[in-house]
Amino acid sequence: MHQAAIIGVGQSAYTRRPASGQSTHTFIRDAVVAALRDAAIDARDVQGMAVASFSLAPDTAVDLAWKLGLSLRWLLQDTNGGSSAMNMLGHALRGVESGAADIILVIGGDATGLAGYGKIAANYNIATRDHLAPLGHGGPNGVYALVASRQMRKYGLAKSDYGHIAVAQRAWAAKNPFAVYRVPLSMEEYLEAPMVADPLSRYDCVPVVAGAQAIVIARPDRAPRGRAAVCVRAHRTSFNYDNQAGDGLQTGISTFASEFWQSAGVAPRDIDVASVYDDYPSMVLAQLDDLGLIPDHDLARFCRRDIGEARRPINTWGGMLSAGQPGGPAGGLNAISEAVLQLQGRAGERQVANARLAVATGYGMTMYRYGGTAAAAILERGE
Amino acid sequence: MSAGVTVFRCKGCGIKVFPQRLLCPSCHGAEFDAAQVHEGVIEEIAVIRHMIGQENWRPRCIANVRTKDGPMLTVGLRDEAGEGATIELFEEEGAPFGRSKN
Numbered sequence: 001m002h003q004a005a006i007i008g009v010g011q012s013a014y015t016r017r018p019a020s021g022q023s024t025h026t027f028i029r030d031a032v033v034a035a036l037r038d039a040a041i042d043a044r045d046v047q048g049m050a051v052a053s054f055s056l057a058p059d060t061a062v063d064l065a066w067k068l069g070l071s072l073r074w075l076l077q078d079t080n081g082g083s084s085a086m087n088m089l090g091h092a093l094r095g096v097e098s099g100a101a102d103i104i105l106v107i108g109g110d111a112t113g114l115a116g117y118g119k120i121a122a123n124y125n126i127a128t129r130d131h132l133a134p135l136g137h138g139g140p141n142g143v144y145a146l147v148a149s150r151q152m153r154k155y156g157l158a159k160s161d162y163g164h165i166a167v168a169q170r171a172w173a174a175k176n177p178f179a180v181y182r183v184p185l186s187m188e189e190y191l192e193a194p195m196v197a198d199p200l201s202r203y204d205c206v207p208v209v210a211g212a213q214a215i216v217i218a219r220p221d222r223a224p225r226g227r228a229a230v231c232v233r234a235h236r237t238s239f240n241y242d243n244q245a246g247d248g249l250q251t252g253i254s255t256f257a258s259e260f261w262q263s264a265g266v267a268p269r270d271i272d273v274a275s276v277y278d279d280y281p282s283m284v285l286a287q288l289d290d291l292g293l294i295p296d297h298d299l300a301r302f303c304r305r306d307i308g309e310a311r312r313p314i315n316t317w318g319g320m321l322s323a324g325q326p327g328g329p330a331g332g333l334n335a336i337s338e339a340v341l342q343l344q345g346r347a348g349e350r351q352v353a354n355a356r357l358a359v360a361t362g363y364g365m366t367m368y369r370y371g372g373t374a375a376a377a378i379l380e381r382g383e
Numbered sequence: 384m385s386a387g388v389t390v391f392r393c394k395g396c397g398i399k400v401f402p403q404r405l406l407c408p409s410c411h412g413a414e415f416d417a418a419q420v421h422e423g424v425i426e427e428i429a430v431i432r433h434m435i436g437q438e439n440w441r442p443r444c445i446a447n448v449r450t451k452d453g454p455m456l457t458v459g460l461r462d463e464a465g466e467g468a469t470i471e472l473f474e475e476e477g478a479p480f481g482r483s484k485n
Binding site: 117136139146149195369 | 427431435455
C-alpha cells in the first residue's frame with residue numbers, strides 16, 4: 001500500500017457579495033489553480049478529484065472535471081455539508097493509498113449569495129422543507145438557537161462565554177488576509193450586537209460568503225522540495241449517530257473519540273493547534289468536549305480561561321465565524337488547510353510555535369434538530 | 384388547521400417518531416400507525432428576529448417541545464407561552480405548531 005499525505009493547499013478570495021461574472025465555478029477554479037501551484041503539481045498529473053458544493057448544480061463532479069480540463073480515473077461528489085471536507089479527505093487518502101490515483105484534488109466551494117442561501121436553508125432536506133421552514137424557523141440559526149439554549153442551561157454558560165470564542169477568533173482573523181472580517185472585536189461589541197435568533201446574536205452566526213478551497217493529496221514524496229507533507233494519523237467519520245433523538249449537545253465525534261485517539265497513538269494534551277468546525281460557538285464547544293479537549297467537561301471555565309486567556313490556539317485562521325463560510329464544504333476545507341499551514345510552519349503572523357500535531361473536525365447536515373454528520377482527523381507534520 | 388400533530392408509531396416495538404421514517408430506528412420494522420399527540424412541554428424557545436435573504440421579516444418564535452410518550456418536536460409558537468409551559472399542538476399543512484392550553 002502507498003502512503004498518502006496532504007501536499008498542497010489553496011483558496012480563492014472570499015467575498016460577502018460576488019461580483020458580476022463570479023460564480024461557484026470561478027471561485028473553485030481560483031482555488032484549484034492556487035492549490036496546484038502550492039503543491040507544484042501540473043494539472044495534467046491530477047488523476048482524481050473530489051468535490052462538494054451546494055451550488056454546483058445542475059453541474060456534477062464530472063462536469064467540473066470537464067470544465068477544469070481534468071481527465072480522471074477517480075471521482076467523488078460528496079453531500080455531507082460541514083463534514084464533506086473531512087469525508088472527502090478520508091476517501092482521497094484511501095484512493096492514493098490503494099493506488100487508484102496518484103494525485104487527487106479535493107475541492108469545496110459555493111457562491112450562493114444571500115438569497116440563494118436562504119432557499120437552500122429552507123429546502124435543506126424533506127424534514128426541513130415540510131416541518132421547519134413553514135414555521136419560519138430561520139434556517140440553521142433557529143435550530144442552533146435552541147441547541148445553544150440547552151447548552152447554556154446544562155453547562156451554566158453565560159452569553160459572554162460564547163463571546164470569548166467570537167472575540168478570540170476575530171483576533172486570529174486579523175492576521176489572515178483572506179478573512180472577510182478582520183477588524184478586532186471587543187467583548188462589549190459582541191454583547192451589544194443585535195439578536196438574530198435568541199440567544200444567538202450577530203457574532204454567533206457564521207457569515208455566508210462566496211469562495212472556494214482546494215487541497216492536494218498524493219504520496220508524501222510528491223511534496224514540493226524542502227517542504228514536509230502533512231500526514232493523517234487517524235481519521236474517523238460518523239453519520240446519523242443518534243437518529244436525532246438526543247439533545248444535540250454531543251456530536252457524532254462522541255461515538256469514535258476514544259478509539260480515534262487510541263488509533264492515532266496520541267492524546268488530547270499532545271495537540272498543538274485545533275481547527276474545529278465553527279458554524280456556531282456552541283458547536284465548537286460540543287466538538288471540543290467530545291474530543292476530550294475540555295478538562296472536566298467544564299465548558300464555562302474553558303471559554304473563560306483557555307480561550308479567553310488565549311491558552312489554546314483554536315481556529316487560527318479566524319474560523320468561519322470571522323473568515324466567512326463559503327458553504328460548509330469549503331469551510332471545512334479551510335479548517336484542514338489551516339492545520340496544514342500551521343504544521344508546515346507557513347501560517348505567517350498566526351503561526352503557532354513548533355506546531356507538530358493538529359486536530360481538525362467537520363460537523364454538519366442539520367437534519368431536523370441538529371447536525372447528523374461529524375468527522376475528525378489528527379494531522380501530523382511529516383519528516 | 385387540525386388539532387394534534389401526527390406522529391408515527393412502530394407496529395413492531397411501539398416507539399413513536401417524527402418525522403416519518405422508512406424503518407423504525409429501534410427495531411427496524413417497516414410498518415407504522417399514525418398517532419396523534421395533542422400536547423407537549425416547551426423546553427426551549429428561540430425568537431427568530433432575522434431571516435437571511437428576506438426583507439420585512441416579522442419576528443416569530445419556535446420552540447423545542449417534549450411530548451408525552453412521543454418524540455421531541457420543533458414547533459412554531461403562536462402565542463406568549465413560555466419555557467416549561469404545557470401547550471396544545473396543532474398542524475398546519477403538515478407542520479407542527481403550538482399555543483397555550485385554554
